[in-house]
Amino acid sequence: MTEGQSAETLKAAVVGIINSSLRIPQSRILESSRLFRDLNAESIDLLDIKYELERSFAVEISDTEIRDSLGMNLTQAEVYEKLTVRSIIDFIERKTGA
Amino acid sequence: MKRAVITGAGFVSPFGAGKDIYRNNIFSGVSASRLITSFDASSFPTRFAADVPLYGSGLDELIENQKSLKTMSRAAKFAVIAADEAFIQSGLTADNINPYRFGTSVGSGGLGLNDTDYMEELVKLLTGLKAGNENEYSGLWYRTSKSIHPLTPLKALPNIPTAQIAIKYNSRGDCLTVTTACTSSAQAIGEAYRKIKFGLLDAVVCGGSDSMITPFGLSAFSILGVISKNNEEYKTACRPFDKTRDGFMIGEGAAMYILEELEHCKKRGGNPLAEIAGYSSTNDAYRLTDEPPDAAGSVNAMKAALDDAGINPEEIDYINAHGTGTRMNDKTETFAIKSVFGKQAYGIPVSSTKSMTGHLVASAGAMELGACLFAVLNDIIPPTINYNARDVDCDLDYVPNFAREEKVRTVLSNSFGFGGQNACLIIKKI
Numbered sequence: 001m002t003e004g005q006s007a008e009t010l011k012a013a014v015v016g017i018i019n020s021s022l023r024i025p026q027s028r029i030l031e032s033s034r035l036f037r038d039l040n041a042e043s044i045d046l047l048d049i050k051y052e053l054e055r056s057f058a059v060e061i062s063d064t065e066i067r068d069s070l071g072m073n074l075t076q077a078e079v080y081e082k083l084t085v086r087s088i089i090d091f092i093e094r095k096t097g098a
Numbered sequence: 099m100k101r102a103v104i105t106g107a108g109f110v111s112p113f114g115a116g117k118d119i120y121r122n123n124i125f126s127g128v129s130a131s132r133l134i135t136s137f138d139a140s141s142f143p144t145r146f147a148a149d150v151p152l153y154g155s156g157l158d159e160l161i162e163n164q165k166s167l168k169t170m171s172r173a174a175k176f177a178v179i180a181a182d183e184a185f186i187q188s189g190l191t192a193d194n195i196n197p198y199r200f201g202t203s204v205g206s207g208g209l210g211l212n213d214t215d216y217m218e219e220l221v222k223l224l225t226g227l228k229a230g231n232e233n234e235y236s237g238l239w240y241r242t243s244k245s246i247h248p249l250t251p252l253k254a255l256p257n258i259p260t261a262q263i264a265i266k267y268n269s270r271g272d273c274l275t276v277t278t279a280c281t282s283s284a285q286a287i288g289e290a291y292r293k294i295k296f297g298l299l300d301a302v303v304c305g306g307s308d309s310m311i312t313p314f315g316l317s318a319f320s321i322l323g324v325i326s327k328n329n330e331e332y333k334t335a336c337r338p339f340d341k342t343r344d345g346f347m348i349g350e351g352a353a354m355y356i357l358e359e360l361e362h363c364k365k366r367g368g369n370p371l372a373e374i375a376g377y378s379s380t381n382d383a384y385r386l387t388d389e390p391p392d393a394a395g396s397v398n399a400m401k402a403a404l405d406d407a408g409i410n411p412e413e414i415d416y417i418n419a420h421g422t423g424t425r426m427n428d429k430t431e432t433f434a435i436k437s438v439f440g441k442q443a444y445g446i447p448v449s450s451t452k453s454m455t456g457h458l459v460a461s462a463g464a465m466e467l468g469a470c471l472f473a474v475l476n477d478i479i480p481p482t483i484n485y486n487a488r489d490v491d492c493d494l495d496y497v498p499n500f501a502r503e504e505k506v507r508t509v510l511s512n513s514f515g516f517g518g519q520n521a522c523l524i525i526k527k528i
Contacts, residue, residue: 023164044249047248048168048247048248048249050248051248
């Protein structure tokens with residue numbers, strides 16, 4: 001991924017990573033989809049997704065960074081509710097400055 | 099006491115996936131030996147093995163839950179594919195088994211460190227270090243975290259194949275993973291049998307899976323000096339009980355069974371295939387890899403299994419030997435069989451199906467119980483192939499080279515392992 005990459009390309013790349021990790025058809029992965037509630041992700045899937053995001057976008061992501069981007073001191077239930085495909089796209093946009 | 103019967107069986111053997119291909123090949127006396135092509139083994143003293151001829155997408159497409167692939171080692175994939183076949187044959191469904199009375203018991207080995215990518219990355223990282231250079235070590239975590247996929251360590255846990263099976267079949271009862279080298283799966287099946295016998299469970303998915311045909315596995319067995327180095331004659335190199343034997347051949351695969359309490363099976367209209375009638379395990383308490391000259395551990399395991407089954411030695415129609423093809427095992431096992439059965443030993447067919455499949459390590463006992471099951475179901479005794487030269491220390495009837503049609507009612511299956519482990523199972527026609 002490069003700096004000048006368009007938002008659409010970035011979104012497609014994020015959806016591609018989620019698709020590959022969760023083995024869910026891309027057509028079912030909406031921006032509003034909640035990873036845990038709607039896409040049946042489990043905690044280890046987030047490790048997988050984080051690792052692939054780091055490699056694809058050449059960024060470093062700390063262990064809690066994605067979670068903290070949703071708000072500080074959230075409960076597990078709140079994370080499950082707030083962690084959507086859109087929130088990950090937003091997170092990567094901020095990380096890459098896209 | 100309850101009775102435990104097999105109601106389903108599934109296999110991923112060095113001949114491929116499925117019970118038919120396994121049964122047909124061992125009854126036909128076919129060797130699964132092949133030159134290793136899954137990695138460059140040209141620098142190793144042994145360059146052949148009995149691998150499962152399924153790789154990449156050819157293997158992965160047999161896994162129903164594609165997402166689970168990312169946490170599955172090769173051995174875990176074998177385990178789930180074999181369990182699928184066993185479960186389907188059993189006729190068990192979510193409606194006819196109480197999930198809390200449904201257990202899982204799987205023999206597993208190699209600590210899962212048979213994931214080639216993981217091992218290669220680790221070797222690269224560790225061999226890149228210069229001894230005494232603290233800076234090299236200080237960067238180790240960073241390089242490890244960036245080059246090894248975060249889910250890979252999960253594949254290394256021995257209980258992951260067991261857990262994948264439990265999840266898939268909603269088996270919420272007692273769940274056990276046995277890691278006792280070459281007796282792992284025999285003990286896993288034996289422990290499942292005991293839980294049914296003593297009324298603790300109604301059914302158990304049990305068996306074993308292993309995959310050691312990797313640079314790590316080949317190195318380990320080569321260093322220990324226990325595998326054949328007869329590369330020139332690799333198709334016939336695995337020669338249990340033969341005078342010219344020079345070690346075993348590494349195999350891989352999985353064998354899984356649905357073991358079920360007899361009345362539970364009858365009540366739901368299931369079809370019992372055979373009965374597990376006896377089991378025992380002992381330890382030599384002698385040396386880690388040497389067997390004691392008096393073979394006391396294996397002798398007592400065989401005797402205790404006969405006692406457990408409530409049968410006399412003369413009722414055994416066939417013995418599936420541990421029969422690795424090492425100088426020591428075959429001589430000591432022959433001695434042990436003669437110690438248990440006396441003069442009758444000379445009249446009992448004894449064969450080593452490892453001559454065809456190789457030694458499947460943690461899954462050996464489970465795979466060989468399959469050979470015993472087929473013998474009981476078909477009244478055919480599988481042979482010991484590559485047997486041509488008689489050893490004075492190995493003087494029993496090893497069913498040389500060709501299967502034999504004979505009435506088979508009761509079979510003893512031996513499994514022995516590093517650490518002085520001994521496990522014996524008895525399977526009966528029903």
